[in-house]
Amino acid sequence: MDRFDLEERISEMHNIEREIDLLMYKISDSKESATEDEILNMLIGMKEFNAARFERLFNCFEQLVEQNVITTKSTD
Numbered sequence: 001m002d003r004f005d006l007e008e009r010i011s012e013m014h015n016i017e018r019e020i021d022l023l024m025y026k027i028s029d030s031k032e033s034a035t036e037d038e039i040l041n042m043l044i045g046m047k048e049f050n051a052a053r054f055e056r057l058f059n060c061f062e063q064l065v066e067q068n069v070i071t072t073k074s075t076d
Helices: 003-012 015-028 036-066
Strands: none
16 A cells, blocks of 8 residues: 555545536436435435545555554654
8 A cells, every 4th residue: 555545545535526416417407307215315325435435545544654654744
């Protein structure tokens, strides 16, 4: 694991924007409008995916700290 893995994980956090765009399409522009249940299911899925992405990001960060790739800067 290196800083490039961390950068990739951080970039993946932007996927929520694409998911929101798809939800907005389904609500307003799709020929077949989403039902309330479909919208709620999509929101639940987005929430779960975002939580998993964050978990993976934080695990990457923790590993880099353990490997001393990321350290605290001394202010002495």
